Amino acid sequence: MSKKPTKPNAKDTNTQFDPSVMIKLVSTDGMEFIVDRRCVIPAKALKKQLESEETTIDLGFSAEIVEKLVQYLYYKMRYDHDPDNRPQFHIEPSIALNLMVAAHYLQT
C-alpha cells in the first residue's frame, strides 16, 4: 500500500508526529499499551530493549500495573520540569503493593 505524501499545512501539528517513537508494552494478561518510547526511558530495566530495534516489550506485569506505570511515566515527563504545578498522582491502595514491586524492578 503506497502512502500519499502529506501536504504541508501550517495548522497541522501532526506533520511532526513520528510513529516510529511508539513502542508496544504487553502485559501478562495479553493487553497491549502503545506508548511513546521517550516516556519509558526512566525505566532503567528497559534500557537494553529500548536501545535495540525492539518494538514490543513483554513487561511481565498485569495490565492494571502496566497502565498505572505508563500513566506515572507520562505524568513524570510532563511535570518534572514544572514541579510548581504538579498535581498529586493518585494510586489506588489495592494496587499499591504490586505497583511498588514493579517500580522497584524497573528502577523508575
Added chain:
Amino acid sequence: MYVRIKRKKQTYFLHCENTDTIKSLKEKITAINNTPYENIQFHNSMDHEQVFQDETTLQQGNIGNDAIIVMVYRDGDSWEPIQIDEPEQ
C-alpha cells in the same frame, strides 16, 4: 497532556494539546497502525452514545489530561460495536 485511546485489548497513550482536534488524534492512530482515519470513530467513555466529531477540539469535547476515549473501526456500512477488553482480575 495525553489521552488514552482504547479499543479491545489495546490502549494508545498519545500526547496532545487541548487545542488539537479529534481528527488530528485519528491521524496519529493512522500513522501508527495504517487504519484510514475515516474508518475510525471516537466515543465519549462516559457516554458511549456521544460520538466526537472531527473538527471538535479536545477542549470543546471536555477531553482532559489522562481522559479515556473509546475507539471503534468501520465495519462495512456501519461501525463495529464498542468493545474494551478488561483484564481478568
